[in-house]
Amino acid sequence: MGLLNFLKKIEPDKKKSPFLHTAYDAFFTFAYAPNTTTAPRGVQIRDGMDLKRLMVFVVLALQLCYVFGTYNIGHQHFVAAGQYMGFFDGFHLKLAHGIIKMLPIYVVALGVGLGIEFYFAYKKGHAVEEGFLVSGALIPLIMPPDIPMWILALSVAFAVILGKEVFGGTGMNVWNVALLSRVFIFFAYPTTISGDYVWVSGFDGLAPGALADYGFWHTSFFNPIFSSFGWDTFNSAISVTDGFTGATPLSLAAHGGWDNVLSVYNENQMLWGMIPGSIGETSKPLIILGALFLVMTRVASWKIMVSMIFGAIFMTYIFNFWGASDFMQVTWQQHFLMGSFFFAMAFMATDPVTAASTDTGKYIYGFMIGVIGIVIRVINPAYPEGWMLAILLLNTFAPLIDYYVLDSNMKKRLKRA
Amino acid sequence: MENYKHLQRYAIAFLMLFTFNLSHAESTMFSGENFFTYSLIALAAVLIFSAIITVSNTFLNVEAKRAGVDASSASLGISGGSSAATSGSQTSSRHIKLKKGHNINITGKAELKSEKADVQRYSIMPEEFIGMSPIPKVTVEVGDDVKAGDVLFYDKKRPEVKYVSPVSGEVVEVRRGEKRSITKIVILGDKEMKYKKLDAIDIDKASRETIINYLLENGGWPLIIQRPFDVVPDESHIPANIFISTFSTKPNGADLSYAIKDREDDFQAGINLLSKMTDGKVYLGLDGNKGKSVASVYSNAKNAEKVFFSGPHPAGNVGVQIHHIAPIKSNDVVWTLGVQEVATLGAMVSRGIYDAQRTVAITGGEVKSPNYVHTYQGASVNELLNNRVKGTDIRKICGDVLSGHECGDDDFMSFHADQISVIAEGDHYELFGWLFPIKPRPSISGTFPNFLFKNYNFNVDTNTHGEKRAFVVTGEYEKVMPMNIYVQHLMKAILTNNFEKMEGLGIYELTEEDVALCEFVCTSKMPLQKILREGLETMREQQ
Numbered sequence: 039m040g041l042l043n044f045l046k047k048i049e050p051d052k053k054k055s056p057f058l059h060t061a062y063d064a065f066f067t068f069a070y071a072p073n074t075t076t077a078p079r080g081v082q083i084r085d086g087m088d089l090k091r092l093m094v095f096v097v098l099a100l101q102l103c104y105v106f107g108t109y110n111i112g113h114q115h116f117v118a119a120g121q122y123m124g125f126f127d128g129f130h131l132k133l134a135h136g137i138i139k140m141l142p143i144y145v146v147a148l149g150v151g152l153g154i155e156f157y158f159a160y161k162k163g164h165a166v167e168e169g170f171l172v173s174g175a176l177i178p179l180i181m182p183p184d185i186p187m188w189i190l191a192l193s194v195a196f197a198v199i200l201g202k203e204v205f206g207g208t209g210m211n212v213w214n215v216a217l218l219s220r221v222f223i224f225f226a227y228p229t230t231i232s233g234d235y236v237w238v239s240g241f242d243g244l245a246p247g248a249l250a251d252y253g254f255w256h257t258s259f260f261n262p263i264f265s266s267f268g269w270d271t272f273n274s275a276i277s278v279t280d281g282f283t284g285a286t287p288l289s290l291a292a293h294g295g296w297d298n299v300l301s302v303y304n305e306n307q308m309l310w311g312m313i314p315g316s317i318g319e320t321s322k323p324l325i326i327l328g329a330l331f332l333v334m335t336r337v338a339s340w341k342i343m344v345s346m347i348f349g350a351i352f353m354t355y356i357f358n359f360w361g362a363s364d365f366m367q368v369t370w371q372q373h374f375l376m377g378s379f380f381f382a383m384a385f386m387a388t389d390p391v392t393a394a395s396t397d398t399g400k401y402i403y404g405f406m407i408g409v410i411g412i413v414i415r416v417i418n419p420a421y422p423e424g425w426m427l428a429i430l431l432l433n434t435f436a437p438l439i440d441y442y443v444l445d446s447n448m449k450k451r452l453k454r455a
Numbered sequence: 456m457e458n459y460k461h462l463q464r465y466a467i468a469f470l471m472l473f474t475f476n477l478s479h480a481e482s483t484m485f486s487g488e489n490f491f492t493y494s495l496i497a498l499a500a501v502l503i504f505s506a507i508i509t510v511s512n513t514f515l516n517v518e519a520k521r522a523g524v525d526a527s528s529a530s531l532g533i534s535g536g537s538s539a540a541t542s543g544s545q546t547s548s549r550h551i552k553l554k555k556g557h558n559i560n561i562t563g564k565a566e567l568k569s570e571k572a573d574v575q576r577y578s579i580m581p582e583e584f585i586g587m588s589p590i591p592k593v594t595v596e597v598g599d600d601v602k603a604g605d606v607l608f609y610d611k612k613r614p615e616v617k618y619v620s621p622v623s624g625e626v627v628e629v630r631r632g633e634k635r636s637i638t639k640i641v642i643l644g645d646k647e648m649k650y651k652k653l654d655a656i657d658i659d660k661a662s663r664e665t666i667i668n669y670l671l672e673n674g675g676w677p678l679i680i681q682r683p684f685d686v687v688p689d690e691s692h693i694p695a696n697i698f699i700s701t702f703s704t705k706p707n708g709a710d711l712s713y714a715i716k717d718r719e720d721d722f723q724a725g726i727n728l729l730s731k732m733t734d735g736k737v738y739l740g741l742d743g744n745k746g747k748s749v750a751s752v753y754s755n756a757k758n759a760e761k762v763f764f765s766g767p768h769p770a771g772n773v774g775v776q777i778h779h780i781a782p783i784k785s786n787d788v789v790w791t792l793g794v795q796e797v798a799t800l801g802a803m804v805s806r807g808i809y810d811a812q813r814t815v816a817i818t819g820g821e822v823k824s825p826n827y828v829h830t831y832q833g834a835s836v837n838e839l840l841n842n843r844v845k846g847t848d849i850r851k852i853c854g855d856v857l858s859g860h861e862c863g864d865d866d867f868m869s870f871h872a873d874q875i876s877v878i879a880e881g882d883h884y885e886l887f888g889w890l891f892p893i894k895p896r897p898s899i900s901g902t903f904p905n906f907l908f909k910n911y912n913f914n915v916d917t918n919t920h921g922e923k924r925a926f927v928v929t930g931e932y933e934k935v936m937p938m939n940i941y942v943q944h945l946m947k948a949i950l951t952n953n954f955e956k957m958e959g960l961g962i963y964e965l966t967e968e969d970v971a972l973c974e975f976v977c978t979s980k981m982p983l984q985k986i987l988r989e990g991l992e993t994m995r996e997q998q
Contacts (some may be wrong), residue, residue, distance in 0.1 A: 040775045041886070042886075055479050067922065069886065069887065070884040070885060070886055070887075070888065071884065071885040071886075071887070071888025071889045071918075071921065072884065072919070072921075072922060073881070073882045073883050073884050073918070074872065074882075074918070074922065075850075075880055075882050075917040075918060075919060076918075076919055077982065077985075078860055078861035078919045079860045079984070079985065080860075080974060080982050080983075080985055081856070081858075081859075081971055081974045081975045081984070081985045082856040082857070082859060082861065082876070083559075083561075083706075083854050083856045083857070083878070083879065083897070083915045083916070083917060083975065084918070084919045084920050084921070084975060084977075084980060085896075085897065085898045085899060085900065085920065085976045085977070085978075086892055086896035086897070086900070086903055086920045087898050087899075087900040087903075087920070087921075087976070087978050088889055088899040088920055088921020088922070088924075088978060088980065089921065089922075089924045089927060089978055089979060090828055090889040090890070090921065091890065091900075091902060091921070092902075092927070092928065092978055093891045094889075094890060095902050120988075146534075147470055153574050165922055167924055167925070167926070168924075206925075207925065208924070208925055208927065209924065209925030209926050209927045209979070210925060309665060323502055326502050327502070330502070333749055334901055335900070335901035335902045336900065336901035336902075337901070337902065339929075339930065388926050390927055390929045390930075391930070394929075395522065395929035395930070395943065395944070396929075396930075396941060396944075397930060397933065400930070402646070440468055440944070444941060444944055444956075444959075444960065447939065447940075447941060447959075447960065448956070448959030448960060449959075451941075451959060451960075451961055452785070452959060454782060454784045454785075
């Protein structure tokens with residue numbers, strides 16, 4: 039109770055400092071579930087579920103991806119240099135490097151996004167809505183580890199302002215906010231988010247012989263700590279080994295099919311995600327665990343996930359049958375091992391605001407994402423991964439799908455007469 | 456059920472196909488790898504497999520739901536283990552099984568014991584009737600003595616519909632509200648009821664018109680509810696069908712088999728009367744849930760078609776039953792009645808008196824020894840609850856906790872109400888209450904471990920457990936709505952005043968109590984009942 043009294047005492051005046059009050063309210067309702075009671079008319083009791091809880095469960099489902107993704111940044115860095123090739127070798131170095139790369143991305147994404155949310159909430163005079171909790175947690179996971187901070191900040195601002203706030207805020211947006219920020223970078227600064235040279239961090243360019251690019255945190259913060267324990271320290275003399283390409287399995291597959299992929303990575307690495315890629319999307323089992331968590335708590339729609347799997351399998355079979363290129367002959371099991379299919383399925387396609395909102399619509403929506411994602415992946419020469427574009431495309435068409443589902447419901451009802 | 460078996464076979468075949476594919480994939484993809492790899496693959500296979508099983512299981516359930524809803528063949532009967540007294544007539548009734556919905560178990564269920572309530576003040580409230588003009592013509596004055604069945608007031612727009620006193624006694628107050636509108640007419644009831652003697656009527660011989668005039672004149676008409684809109688019926692419009700739900704699935708809802716005890720003859724007389732009023736049928740919705748007993752007055756009722764319903768709340772709501780028996784067509788109206796109103800109608804024609812006695816369930820976690828009381832229509836809530844309330848920071852609710860409304864200190868039972876709920880007010884803060892709830896609370900969300908405690912009775916309060924937000928989650932309302940209605944889209948159509956869509960998406964099939972459960976589960980804390988009523992009012996004004 040002491041804390042409650044303290045918080046009540048420092049509450050800023052709503053009239054005198056509205057912005058402070060908006061910010062205060064956001065944090066206060068985070069700490070304390072409000073004391074509002076139900077209206078005299080309407081339901082007298084309410085379900086324990088609210089939007090904060092919903093959003094936080096998605097964030098919880100992402101935690102394994104966060105842990106693995108952070109570590110994998112470090113792992114890929116040292117693999118490129120030919121050091122600590124075993125996954126758990128040089129554990130502390132890999133973790134430290136991952137954190138050094140990950141934290142700024144997280145802080146910038148959340149800071150910029152929440153700052154804009156707070157500002158709009160204050161301008162509109164309503165409470166801060168929780169939508170950005172999830173978007174802000176997703177954005178770092180779909181970025182390459184070396185993304186420049188100013189580009190990240192720009193993309194988040196673009197996504198939140200033009201993707202969400204202009205439509206009216208949380209619940210009103212047409213496109214997935216996290217994917218919008220990524221697609222912004224993809225079209226505005228393509229060299230920072232596509233190609234073979236962006237997925238491994240911490241080097242001065244990714245050409246063979248490029249030296250490691252360590253900063254203050256590496257050399258002046260972590261190195262003294264590690265050396266005081268007598269552990270290995272960051273060594274600025276390491277460089278990218280000859281023959282290292284940095285290519286992702288997908289870009290390998292695009293130029294020579296599955297055999298070309300196997301010449302660099304084995305299935306074990308691809309399954310567990312010890313490969314270069316966007317930060318959070320590489321480890322399939324951990325993503326599936328998160329997806330199962332979402333399905334079991336009924337936070338995300340299993341209908342979209344399942345139909346998306348079927349859509350992807352369906353389209354892969356068609357391409358297998360066609361078989362015009364090496365990439366077309368890749369089976370669906372192999373497709374699932376590469377790229378970010380599961381991450382897109384579990385966390386991107388299932389966003390309830392931008393997905394189709396009717397049950398039948400969800401099946402169609404998920405299936406079409408699966409189909410179009412594989413089409414873009416296999417046929418588009420410029421960009422080997424298809425889920426971002428497929429989901430944004432279907433976000434656009436989700437209202438149309440719903441329109442036809444509702445229309446058939448309405449027709450059925452009018453036919454009774 | 457044939458449908459369901461077919462699906463099961465299909466699912467098994469599909470699963471086998473999938474496992475085959477998986478093992479095929481393993482053998483070609485991973486030749487000559489070490490033991491570690493194999494164990495990882497096995498783990499992944501188990502993960503994917505369990506995902507598929509979970510998913511297909513849910514899928515099967517969903518399909519079973521659909522199949523179940525449609526399966527209404529006579530052969531199903533009530534063979535599902537219903538303990539309803541089986542007489543010959545029942546086995547041939549339809550049994551509609553609903554899967555969607557949710558029972559909210561809360562503390563304070565009324566025991567099947569009853570006593571006579573000690574109530575002195577009663578009131579009929581003109582403001583309750585939808586469409587009534589704000590200042591109706593009151594035909595009594597303060598100080599007048601009235602008998603049960605004497606006219607109290609009528610609407611100047613529809614002077615033929617008379618509203619009568621439920622009890623005999625002295626008119627003590629004509630209460631006015633905003634702009635001199637008349638809100639309540641309060642009567643100090645006698646200890647011994649005196650009834651106005653009504654003219655005798657032989658419903659077997661009387662024409663429909665005669666019966667209508669009889670009911671209009673003697674106060675029976677407002678007991679009937681006309682859908683759409685939940686209004687007092689229009690006498691020029693013959694109802695397509697008449698629906699009566701004989702059980703309540705609401706939280707702590709009154710046991711209507713118990714509430715009708717000793718008024719069986721009145722009830723049957725009421726049914727006989729109603730069967731004359733429609734060219735369609737009088738449908739009784741009966742409780743087909745396991746372990747529920749159905750009073751023989753319902754299961755043996757004559758002149759009525761009986762349909763069993765089983766499933767969680769809102770299976771007992773008459774709106775859901777209409778949807779599955781004979782949905783409202785456009786331009787049609789149907790009537791609905793509560794069982795006690797039917798008995799009052801029956802008493803009018805069989806005994807010649809307006810007998811408005813009501814058995815009311817006093818329920819809720821803040822009530823000492825919840826049970827049933829015998830009283831009359833419009834009894835004072837405070838007097839009904841005299842010395843029965845435990846705490847001080849409480850909310851008195853006329854009706855159930857989903858579709859009822861808050862009562863002040865000087866409020867009276869609603870015209871159609873058969874339940875009072877008293878629960879704690881929830882005006883307290885809760886540290887991280889949204890993340891780590893300390894007190895268990897009812898929820899349909901899988902983020903609470905509630906599914907482990909199926910029969911736990913929650914001690915609820917009125918806290919909203921969160922703030923109002925825009926619509927975010929989809930499919931949530933439809934999960935608890937056993938009707939083919941897209942509630943969320945309907946609400947959006949109402950909010951955007953899209954008439955065509957409102958009608959097309961089924962606004963005429965709904966009243967507030969039908970969306971109450973959807974409002975309860977809403978993550979965004981939307982006031983659905985209020986929105987729906989606004990939509991219904993807009994549509995009613997259009998007509």
